Amino acid sequence: MSRDAPSPSVAVIDGSTFRVGIVAACYNETLVNALLARVTERLCAAGVAEGAIHTVRVPGSHEVPWAAAELAREPGTTVVIALGVLIGGDTNHHEMVGQSVSHALQQVALAHRVPVINGVVVTDTLAQARARCTGRINRGAEFANAALTMAALKTTFKR
Template structure:
């Protein structure tokens, strides 16, 4: 991911309903990402009752949960959260690519925007920087979600 994120376009999320599918694997990191995401949504006036969070074992299960949320209906956008860190093999890359493709398919099939907030990092230090450190990906995912929720509503009229 680039360090040059776009300027947030939407600041008032009071009318939006947001689903979040978050992995439980790498809990310190995913929970930090989720806390930052929810804090940014609250700052944008998204009501706590309009945020639904479901937890799944790992990042590979996130697309199924995201699909279940979207298929349930009533959500303006769904955000997928997880953290994949390189080990001795390329497994993290395989899962990251699979998750990314699945989330795109879910978005197209359900017509509900999906925000891919699954961090794929080469090291624990990179993951920490993005989840609980100086790079606030949670806020970036919140901003993208609000913008896509607004776009979905405007195109649905």
Template sequence: MSGTGAPTLRPGDVTDLRVAVVAASWHEQVMNGLLDGALRCLDEAGVTKRFVVRVPGSFELPVAAARLARDRTVDALVALGAVIRGGTPHFDYVCQAATVGLTHVAVETGVPIGFGVLTCDTVEQALDRAGLAGSREDRGYEAAQAALTTAATLRDLPVSR
């Protein structure tokens, strides 16, 4: 785990943004921490037009994100999940599907997605990134910050016609 080198993000005034947090349900304690961190970031930024969508696991994050982004329901998304390595290749397939799927949704729709999917070898590593008491990192907060900052940046870019 790096834990160093993270930029200081200041999205500016994003109070008008509509934001959805799409969160997996597997690894409940980790997910509760990630979700709390993302919502705390949205609170601090003054984002009031927001909602949470829960899906079973990280594999299902892209399809929910795609529906919201394609319908233009939101200006930004925060995707939260936790995939913990086991004894089979399942870990690799789920991590790749979530990463590639979310990237595809963001690029194809232009709706930024803060990537808060933990891909860890152990439960302890996930807990250390979940923003819980005693955690060294708060990846849910960071993912929401990235989504807000990117949405603000895109909003300010000139549009070619």
């Protein structure tokens, strides 16, 4: 991920009419919980009602796309945010899972015509993951901003 995030043009987006689905992995729970808190904080700051945020938990990042699809199928869902943290180890398993999840989330978005924000953080080290989830790089707010932008865009299209 680049450190050059897009300018947050979402400051003027009113999220009060949006219904947001969030699926969050339990693996690397402390880091995912931090992402979830930052996402929720930003959504609520934009006017999304707490009752309009449906959060579900799944065991790990590989299970995220299935739950994202279920949330996308719920009537009235404006956008789905998928959260997880994959950290490298002795093999490149984290990269393979990250690619698989990314492709599956894109398929969910296209199949259900609901924007899906890929908030699965893939890093080589725990320090990198901490920086993005609990530190100075606020990926949670970035994922929420992307969701707000896509939800606003979705409302401009007629079905």
